[in-house]
Amino acid sequence: MNFIFLDRTCPPRLTFIMENRRRHKPACPRKVSEKKEQLKAFLRQKGFKSTRQRDIIVTEFLKTGEHITAEDLYRKINRKNREIGFTTVYRTLKLLTKSGFATERLFADNLTRYEPLSAEDHHDHLICLGCGSIMEFENLKMERLQKKIADEFGFCIITHKMEFYGYCRECRDKCG
Amino acid sequence: MNFIFLDRTCPPRLTFIMENRRRHKPACPRKVSEKKEQLKAFLRQKGFKSTRQRDIIVTEFLKTGEHITAEDLYRKINRKNREIGFTTVYRTLKLLTKSGFATERLFADNLTRYEPLSAEDHHDHLICLGCGSIMEFENLKMERLQKKIADEFGFCIITHKMEFYGYCRECRDKCG
DNA sequence: AAGGAAAATGAAATTCATTTTCAATTAGAA
DNA sequence: TTCTAATTGAAAATGAATTTCATTTTCCTT
Numbered sequence: 362m363n364f365i366f367l368d369r370t371c372p373p374r375l376t377f378i379m380e381n382r383r384r385h386k387p388a389c390p391r392k393v394s395e396k397k398e399q400l401k402a403f404l405r406q407k408g409f410k411s412t413r414q415r416d417i418i419v420t421e422f423l424k425t426g427e428h429i430t431a432e433d434l435y436r437k438i439n440r441k442n443r444e445i446g447f448t449t450v451y452r453t454l455k456l457l458t459k460s461g462f463a464t465e466r467l468f469a470d471n472l473t474r475y476e477p478l479s480a481e482d483h484h485d486h487l488i489c490l491g492c493g494s495i496m497e498f499e500n501l502k503m504e505r506l507q508k509k510i511a512d513e514f515g516f517c518i519i520t521h522k523m524e525f526y527g528y529c530r531e532c533r534d535k536c537g
Numbered sequence: 538m539n540f541i542f543l544d545r546t547c548p549p550r551l552t553f554i555m556e557n558r559r560r561h562k563p564a565c566p567r568k569v570s571e572k573k574e575q576l577k578a579f580l581r582q583k584g585f586k587s588t589r590q591r592d593i594i595v596t597e598f599l600k601t602g603e604h605i606t607a608e609d610l611y612r613k614i615n616r617k618n619r620e621i622g623f624t625t626v627y628r629t630l631k632l633l634t635k636s637g638f639a640t641e642r643l644f645a646d647n648l649t650r651y652e653p654l655s656a657e658d659h660h661d662h663l664i665c666l667g668c669g670s671i672m673e674f675e676n677l678k679m680e681r682l683q684k685k686i687a688d689e690f691g692f693c694i695i696t697h698k699m700e701f702y703g704y705c706r707e708c709r710d711k712c713g
Numbered sequence: 714a715a716g717g718a719a720a721a722t723g724a725a726a727t728t729c730a731t732t733t734t735c736a737a738t739t740a741g742a743a
Numbered sequence: 744t745t746c747t748a749a750t751t752g753a754a755a756a757t758g759a760a761t762t763t764c765a766t767t768t769t770c771c772t773t
Binding site: 487489498510521522524527529530533 | 643672700
């Protein structure tokens with residue numbers, strides 16, 4: 362994860378590059394605690410319990426705000442909290458996913474990655490085969506074209522996956 | 538796999554629906570034996586051996602002409618040829634992939650599927666969550682838009698993956 | 714043909730991420 | 744405080760993909 366964010370301050374949250382929206386990454390403390398409150402309310406309402414472990418895992422996950430594997434998140438947390446097990450991290454990510462606070466994504470390397478999700482989130486990915494960085498974008502024209510294609514097949518899209526695999530600017534320049 | 542091909546005869550091989558090309562499926566005997574000859578030549582040239590098992594597996598795979606898992610292809614073959622093992626089917630599919638006669642695809646169900654590949658193949662998928670059928674399409678406008686988006690990020694696309702998950706016409710009508 | 718080296722085969726074992734089990738612990742309602 | 748149901752975490756299980764290894768087969772060389 363070595364690409365430069367165009368904007369690190371909290372609002373305004375989106376940066377426009379022509380018609381592509383490069384998504385701004387969270388890690389904004391205000392947003393994080395807001396999301397944590399939402400989650401707590403959700404858990405309470407569903408009869409789940411809020412625990413120290415969940416709190417730590419959720420905080421770390423939201424702070425990270427990236428496409429992260431359960432394994433990697435576990436390792437990250439485990440450095441400071443030796444007593445939190447992999448299973449709990451895994452289960453918390455699953456819980457977040459089921460509750461709509463995260464999404465699971467399976468990329469071509471066959472590893473499941475998790476990503477915090479806000480309500481309107483719906484974006485696609487550019488994955489660098491050189492450095493492994495994952496960039497996100499949204500494109501309205503693309504969404505429209507997808508819908509049009511689906512319609513022509515009488516197909517009703519519930520969700521979609523679009524990933525570009527190739528080389529980012531830095532890696533492309535490096536390798537010629 | 539219960540969708541209707543618009544055209545089952547051999548040539549003309551493509552059916553146009555507006556600007557989307559719905560790919561014609563192989564299973565055309567002439568093409569199959571042609572491909573088998575190509576593969577045989579390739580194997581010989583690379584110092585690989587041509588065996589009874591490979592012949593059976595390749596024939597069955599090309600006849601199938603669909604997105605099939607190693608497991609499923611094995612089961613299909615195993616019905617008539619009890620002595621051909623899963624490992625050989627698996628390895629043959631890998632060999633075909635490395636030789637450029639097939640591609641591997643990982644869909645959201647986390648199963649690797651293989652598909653016969655001709656030189657110009659490059660298409661995307663509509664996957665029905667109802668009946669599991671996988672439809673293919675090509676769209677030039679889409680390709681152009683993808684390139685444009687990548688360019689704006691200074692990203693050089695090597696390959697891409699685009700999948701729509703939803704309901705096909707039949708399933709949509711069934712479920713209201 | 715016969716021999717021999719290299720490749721192919723297939724059953725079983727291994728790997729590796731993901732998921733489940735189960736006994737012990739903990740949260741939070743009564 | 745007590746009790747019950749949820750949570751935890753180590754370990755085991757799962758399941759697809761891949762590798763191992765002893766045996767068999769192909770096919771090149773005599």
